[in-house]
Amino acid sequence: MDKKRRSFLKKSAVGASAVAATSMFPSIWIKNSSLAYAAKGEVKVGVLFSLTGTTGIIEESLNKATIMAIEEINDSGGINGMKIVPVVEDPASDPATFAAKARKLVLNDKCVSVFGSYTSASRKAVLPVFEKRENLYWYPTLYEGRECSKNVIYTGAVPNQQQDEFVPWLVEKFGKRWYLIGSNYIYPKEENNYCKKLLEGLGCEVVAEEYVPLGHSEFASVVNKFKSLKPNVIFSTVVGDSVVALHRQYRAGGLDPETMPMASLTTSENEVAAMGGDAAAGHFTSAPYFMVWDSPENQKFVEAYRKRWGEDKVTHFVSEPSYFQVYMFKQAVEKLDPSDIAPDTIREATKGVEMVAPQGPVKIDPATLHTYLWPKIGVCKSDGQFEILQQSSEWLEPVPYKAYPNQQCTEEGLKEV
Amino acid sequence: MDPTAIMSQLITGLSIASILLLVALGLAIIYGSTGVINLAHGEFVMLGAYSAWALQTFFSLNLFQSLFFIFVLTALLGWIIERVVIRHLYARPLDTILATWGIGVISIQAIRLSAGGELRYVEMPSQLASSVSFLGVDVSAFRIFILIFSAALFILTWYLMFKTSFGVKLRAITQNPEVASSFGINSDRIFGLTFAYGAGLAGLAGALISPLKSVYPEMGTPYVIDAFFVVVLGGVESLMGTVFSAIILGELTSFISFQSNDTIAKALVLLAIVILIRFRPQGLFSSKVRG
């Protein structure tokens, strides 16, 4: 009796530990079912935006825009009848976790594409797995350019698209003494490289170029430097929560945007909502999209977004590409036979895809896989929204290597000219 | 540097120092008297900021009207946490690192799930939104307000610690718990109140910095690290030390960042901390060393 009971106990212990093991590492038991990407009338995609951690404050809205686009497509019949199944992961604002989760989406979940990332560091961290495993990454954020990967579709702006019209306009309107301030990482440094080239051509003077640590929130000395150097334009590529602190302390310090405006490539409705209209009013931003842009597509987008996520939510120039790039994905996949659906065929099908996005008609450049966009210049009002002062006369070609004329991104990769 | 610039950086340094002091004061009291290494201190700061946001958004209270409620709310929360968790850990202070880290993680996610993960806006009181002339320099009125407020809080705390029976009891427990208990001092109750007071101060700090900085769930993390530097440098059982180390760090940051930039300022200030602690491990203003 005793023996029997023991062996029973043993068995149940084994059983219990097996249950524990499966619940802890569920993926052990999911074997590679098939190699086909689109099976059972489903197309699996990864959604990789931080829901926690420091950049979660912005990436959360990118996640929301992406999910909404997927839901809309599924509600209107999917892609040729196939549903898009999103696998959402939280990379927690940490490059290593980004890399780990990207691996899961590519290797384990066999996603056919992944939508994700905000920072350059996280994009660089996930690149190896997409390049070595021939998958496709859709990156919605404006970035510093100088990348020519065959495994990334870039739907955000590159420096020439944000600056070519913005910088000359500012010089004409405010003057030639510029103060460049950015967060200490590659995006601001590269944007400033490009900016300095433009300023040189316009005969301007850079009175200071400075970088603050990421996440910095004490701008007292910076504001004092503004006061003592008195630049005509403060060109800001400060990102994230630091933007809010910079604007609020600028205003609290008694500076006036009439004579010393901040011109930013990174201040969107999202940050303005957190700094208050008062602190934002009078400063300029250049971007392909603003929430107030008047077009039927944008009205639909903004209404749907607020209905889905809450009336107090805002859309901005990174959430808009997060939204429209899913539709571009749909258009590309639609062209394919279900048995042909794979990352490389989707990439080929994406080349030259056109659609009318909330910002206007956009197109994927076949050579660079970057996007033709509509740069706009906006000035912030005290109600927290921008007023659009000017838009480029045509969609602007993305030139990721514009500052480096001896290099060119082509369909065959980076070429030295 | 011309004299106005020097004056202006001096005041900027004081302003940075006052924010450091505001954030560090609660930590100094908790760590100095109970030995608890409260890694969740930054989250109390964050909760203070979110309380300000919630009171403004849902009850239309401005910052001045909310301060009292914020103090009470965060202090109450601190007291509950002390009663439920920290109370069991006084005998093993190192373990408080793990427990308070856990509490911090929970608070961050609880706020994210309830108040949302995006940046939040706390309005600056309109009376203080402009800049004023102070000693010949143009300074933000709100920064001056923070300066005065944190000085007042410091004096109040000092009074509490050295002039009230609560403070006497607390210091007795800190110096010799056994003797104190033989005199009938209820250390349990005193520690609970101390923790609550420290948490309440952190909450006030969060509310006061929220109009100058940004409010989001992770905002507390940088503050707790800075606050620990201030407290340890000042000497863990010296309130005066905390003030002086905040002023030293604030002025250093101010002048170095004006001459070069904030990255170099941060690095050099940290190196200064390393060297000061190495050659004065008991802290700048304390003769005792907590092990």
Add this chain to the structure above:
Amino acid sequence: MTSNTEQLELKDVVVSFNGFHALNGLDFSVNEGELRCLIGPNGAGKTTALDIICGKTKATSGVVKFETTDLTNLQEHQIAREGIGRKFQIPSVFQDMTVKENLEVAYCKNNKVLSNLFKFKLGKEEEGLEKLAELVNLQDHLDVIAGHLSHGQTQWLEIALLVAQNPKLILMDEPTAGMTRQETHKTAELFLRLKEKHTLVVVEHDMGFVKEIGDVISVMHQGKMLAEGTASEIEQNKEVQEAYLGSAGITNA
């Protein structure tokens, strides 16, 4: 075995903390092989005197000499290597380690990090360590974790740790504090045995114990040496009686 060679000498030692003179020109010397008791009312500076010898506190001025070496500028471990061992008032043994491991650590023939890194077995020392344990009556507790020992046993263990160092001079700060009558008596016996090989300086309050072990007694007062002599000489000394007047009397101080 007591010889007349002077082993330890403190000359005009001053120690001041923030203006307070804990030692105020102390002169103190001990001969090789002696068992010297050091007594005095509270705050007389007895513990500080031991601190000065073992390097825990640095003298503001004055000379501390051990045999031919000047200890004034040496660090604690260097002083220990000169042959001085110290037992503290609050017993300090390694609570999480077994009695044997405690003794092993204390046995400091070789103090280099790297050579100790390749030392896993006790070898010849084992016997020595067991003998030491026997000396303090802990031979049956070699594998017991030190934190589980009784108070008296802990005191003995610390004494054994000192002996393991094999120092020429052993400094004891209130070794019988907290011991029962019986344990105190055993300790006295132990000290008399130690005296054969080591010089001992014992700070003690318990006059019964002091009488049991001490040849010569030194009395400190207000950071200075007040008197020196046998137990009966000391008890009759007027100055000593006055010094103790403030406290509860010489036997029970």
Add this chain to the structure above:
Amino acid sequence: MSAVIEKESELTINTGAKRFGNTTSQVITYALVCAAIFLVPSIIDDAYLLNKFSTYLIMGMLAIALSLSWGYAGILNLGQALSFGLGSYCMAMTLKLRTVPVHTGSEGLPDFMVWNNVETLPLIWQPFHSFTFAVLAGIFIPVLFSMLLGWFMFKGRVTGVYVAIITLAVLVVVNLLIIDQQRITGGFNGITDLATLEVFGFEFDAYGSSAYYLIAIFLTICLFLALAITKSKTGKIFQAIRDHEDRVRYFGYDVANYQVFAIGASAAIAGLAGMLYTIVMEFASPTFLGVKISLSIVIWCAVGGRHSLLGSMLGAIIIVGMQGSLSESETFLETWTLVMGFVFVIVVLFMPKGLAGAVESLILKIKSRNQE
């Protein structure tokens, strides 16, 4: 009758008072766990899972390193990630140089340097053309750096929380400098887009069993080396210093030398772990030497039981594994950090000596029940 009682009471005292387990049983337990680790690839043949488990093992190595310095020698090093990151950068630099011909043609500069308009390879990059140099650097740079810092602190008798604050401050400074010196270090992006490690014609694929075995081998070596250190007389002196630094000094030991050695040994393991991490993650990032990971290591050791090398290692693997699988499950997508927070609080309240301590007392309980 009374003799029996006496015997029994003696027995209970002994089980409570004596050290749990002897060295032999400890070695056997350690060996069994390592054997289990080696068996994993033969059970699981999945690129993603092997890659993931490889990273868990590396975190385990970090926990061993901290257990050695904190659990044994009492040095709460909040800069443990510094050694980890330096090791990681050394490996990334040499692997980056191997990709150079592919990226920038004949000039031979890593791509990010070209982006930053660097014209010639910086001096400190030159020796990393040699793989052997890089591997040695990956261990000895962290070791030398830590020992220097240790010497600076411990010769000044810095202890306890002050060690934590100094190591933390130094970590933040180095992190800031690496981010700031983008031209040489790749800045916040780190060093990305690396070649696959190839030694003697043998390729270590980040997603294959080769890299996994490589890590398992080094983990085993580190675990047993660390165990050997703790069993040596030096290891016992570490513990003595942890419990009573001054007491040890009065025995004649130069305590600072032992502390410097402890922090150095722990840095060697962390540096090695960093190099392996670069191999499986395929990049190096300044976040590898961040405050967050440094604090995480402390948490792993506390959960696993910092006085036990194996406990700390398993603590790391369990916590990281739990974080991974909780955040992957749809149910906990939004609440996984909440769950982790509660786990930490509960472990502290109910398992003061971590998992290792809980297991020890459980086994002791079972043993004494068997004796009844």
